[in-house]
Amino acid sequence: MTNYIEFLIDRYPDVLSAAWEHLTISGIAVLLGCLVAVPLGAYLSGNRPGWMRSAAFGAANLFQTIPSLALLAVLIPLLGIGLKPAIFALFLYSLLPILRNTYAGFQSVDAGILEAARGMGYSAAQRLLRIQLPLAFPYIISGIRVTTVYVISWTTLATLIGAGGLGQLIFSGLGVNRQELILTGAAAAILLALLADFLLGAIERRIGRTA
Incomplete structure (x- = not known):
């Protein structure tokens, strides 16, 4: 234990730097997923052709089923190595849960409420922003929470294509048989996931109380 504490004191700048890289990669991927999946889910919840919904969900399902290493290998010839392919791969993985929850949230809005709002003179944009989005938001934040x-956890593989992050500590530890590196990288990734889940869960609960 004493040796491990000394290791942390000696290497904490590297650990913090790797954690920040990890958080940056994850955050950008989830943000991009939200920017695509939330508007798409809202759009598909309207009176759209069935083939359109099937195509969107089918594509999102397909990305989800591709193994991580296989997807990264496919993206390397297209985007090179480093941050771009890592963020793009994680963005593709983020689409399905956010899209599914957004669609379910908008579908859960009572049609009678929308009809009453239409009778009061609300435009389509006003109904979307003032009624549908607030009522669907608990579903949306739940999807974002799971996705994050x-x-x-998936971002640990980003180091395999030179993107950095906490996976770099884990794979470096495996390469040189340093258990403290493996433990630190894995523990830090778990803590980041738990912290993100706690914060987003608090937001979800607060929204649930005020909804």
């Missing part, structure tokens, strides 16, 4: 935890 998953993406933080």
Whole structure:
């Protein structure tokens, strides 16, 4: 234990730097997923052709089923190595849960409420922003919460293509047989996932109380 504490004191700048890289990669991927999946889910919840919904969910499901290493290998010839392919791969993985929850949230809005708002003269944009989005938001934040935890864990593989993050500590430890590196990288990734889950869970509960 004493040796491990000394290791942390000696290497904490590297650990913090790796944790920040990890959080940055995860955060950008989830943000991009939200920017695509939330508007798409809201759009699909309207009176759209069935083939359109099937195509969107089918594509998102397909990305989810591709193994992480296989997807990274496919992206390297297209995007090179480093941050770009890592963020793009994680963005693809983030789409399905956010899209599914957003769609379910908008579908859960009572049609009678929308009809009453239409009768009061609300435009389509006003109904979307003032009624549908607030009522669907608990579903949306729940999807973002699940996605964020998953993406933080998947980001450990980003180091395989030179993107950095906490996976660099883990794989470096495996390469030189340093258990403290493996333990530190894994523990830090778990803590980041738990912290993100706690914060987003608090937001979800607060929204649930005020909804």
